[in-house]
Amino acid sequence: MSKPHELLYALHDSPPAVPATIAAFQHLLASFIAVVTPTLIIAGVLELGDYTPYLVSMALFTSGVGTYVQTKSIGPVGCGLVAIQGTSFAFISALLVAGLSVRKQGGSDEDVLAMLFGISLFGALVEVVLSQGLRFFKRILTPLTSGIVITAIGLSLIKVGMTDLAGGVNATNLGNSANISLGLTVLFIIIFLNACHSRWLRLSAIFIAMAIGTVIAYIADMIDSTTMVSAPLFTLPVPLMYGLDFDLALFIPVAFIYFFSAIETAGDLTANSLFCKQPITGPVYLKRLKGGILADGLNSMFAACFNSFPNTTFGQNNGVIQLTGIASRKVGYIVAGMFVVLGCFPFIGVMLQLIPKPVLGGATLTMFSMVAVGGIKILTSTTLDRRASLIVASSLGLGGGVLLQPAAIASLPGWLSTLASSPITVAGVCAVVLELVLPRPAEVEPESVTEAKDQPPLAH
Template sequence: MSASSIGTPDQLRDPNYTPALGRAIPLGIQHVLAMFVSNVTPAIIVAGAAGFGFGSNSPDFPELLYLMQMSMLFAGVATLLQTVTIGPVGAALPIVQGTSFAFLPIMIPLVAGKGVDALAALFTGVIIGGLFHAALGTVIGRIRFALPPLVTGLVVMMIGLALVKVGIQYAAGGVPAIGTPEYGSLLNWSAALVVILVTLGLKFFTKGMLSISAVLIGLIVGYIYAIGVGMLSVESIGTSWSRASAFALPVPFKYGWEMSAAAIIGFCLMAFISAIETVGDVSGITKGGAGREATDTEIAGATYADGFGTAIAGCFGAFPNTSFSQNVGLIAMTGVMSRHVVTIGAIFLIVCGLVPKVGGVIRTVPIEVLGGGVIVMFGMVVAAGISMLSDVEWNRRNMVIFAISLSVGLGLQLEPGAVQHLPDTARILMTSGLLPAALIAIVLNLVLPEHLAEESTEEVSGGMAGHGAGSLPHD
């Protein structure tokens, strides 16, 4: 579907323009396909970390379906806040909201092995963190100076590095299978590799909808492969479908209310990173779709919607929401700036979220198949961080900031026992790796004098001198 067949150039750059429904509906669904897998994956990962049983006969099965259902429903609600707006809340731009990967390094330690009981503290943290995030909308323009590409690129890269282990574990058979003969078997890896190969093939050798939906189609092919080789039975699919109800409404405060300092501090600190990510996405949408800079009102409105969307989601058992970058690229590709197109996608997400059978089918995807998709997605998060770091001027000062932040953050991820004597709250925040790395980078960037940037880097870089953004040293 070409842009010229949808409207005139002026219409396509107008967020308030609505294409004919026959073209607006597939464009809206296209936005959902681009983010669908990424949106429900965090619920599966958090449930797995908490120790939920994943089988259709498990007592935790209804809880897992509920978490997935809420992920879809409140991604749609948060997207509506962005596109339809309520007063100052929302940017009135085609911004797609979804469950954020950025918070996983915080959520996983909070729930590790604790089952459903851990969710009360987690969702209380989501609500308070969301309200704090919304409050950032009043000052977001004034704090951007503290988060240059050196800091944001490092943080995004650390998010991906914190999660790549999860992808490998899933591809090998999942955390419950660790230590069993089946873990890491050729059969398990074959399912993950099918997903990876199909995804890469579609992403690089096709165009349009096939390329945009590469991960989703890769998972579908992997799902069919799993049935073909006996990893998944048709009977288990039928059981999952029959156990899931046809319609269900969200339950307010389903998991209760529990104040946890680790959860509250963690979600509030991560709100800074999510807010800056949203600023970048809003700027990307206005530049890619309309050829202009985002206004202060649009940036503030988007931040308000991010925060309030997250707080509302937490009240009903859904995880933090943020703007989805893959949809920013989709707008630049299609050239359609209409926020009403994205509103149609949001309605589609809400409908899916009210039908638990959708989650029932998704839950039957074997963990090894999901692992293939997760490896691709988390690897792309790391790559996105590296891309942001390419804008950094690699002088002595910035190399020191990056080196110390990365060493401490990644080191604590790899060796959490190093801080075992800290109080529980501090230990959870430190072993995420992400928050100490971000805090060190922000503080050093504000404190270290700029004149260090002009000095030689020989003594800190093993002979590799600092050079311009993205460049390598010359002989």
């Protein structure tokens, strides 16, 4: 085991097959649940049960392709680091709003999927454009605005996690003692394992907790096998299987999240560069950021074309590099291959579909809360003077208000009501507008604060 500051194999090294495969498996273990969980949540809330196995397979497949692109760095696309790609949690709320809107209008399952993939595809263009003009957005891409948006994302998702912990959307036994007890058991196992000194246990905490929770549910006869759907043993990806659709009001919240997802990616790539002993200033670093954000956008477009949801660069895998001491690109190629192979077997999605909602909720509630905590950490990295405090309070107040009292916007015009129904969009727009229009203090800001605004935040 390497010490945190040491590398056994650097970025350009080629470790032997055995240690490279073991390290790759650790990356897979750290990211697998996070890759498939957003799909399970979206499919569950929107009642897309028959489509879940295939959607999970496509999430794994596109994550593998995206990981290869990021790691390989093809021309200007990709960061050239072991940066695992996976389905992003940040888009869950906006995609659920879009899916439920299509349902409300009488849309079928395939209409819902066409809309989700359509707005995801065109929204990714925002990230592609942003990657080519990072320097022009310094005025609004600050720790203050990014911290507000990431906090709003976490807070908006907590309701989803808590609903699952209590039994799931439309559950007849929502909130009964069995559901709550099972969900809290999973939650406390995760907390306990993360408090252990063993890095291996911390790394595997969510996986272990969900496995234990599923076993408990099986013993307690809480697994509903009637929800299983038939799926072929092996399948190949089919592009645009459900078509594409588009609605401007549903598109804007998704596009807005892409904008701030780029900030999160910049932070993750900064941390990754640190662990890989690569520069975090200068032209090489800026090229990595530009290529990584561009790859995020193009990988999300690829994911939409292959029936999956937006991708992003995962931050938790930075800890695996630190843990194993292996930063070699060879590991990234192996992980990518593992994901692609797993994505060709839909029965994996069938098995994951059996995970009881309280187990899923106990795990995701922790993940979503940590997203909010990550946003708070970013906010505290800058000076919260009177101006900054006003921006934070106003943005989170409006975003939280929409989340807690959706009836407040019910009388707005249809497109504006749909747009304002996303607390992330409301908080983000408010933060950006106030950042631009509120006068700054006349005195010169301390150097440390200025530097903090010029550097991408360390997300996660």
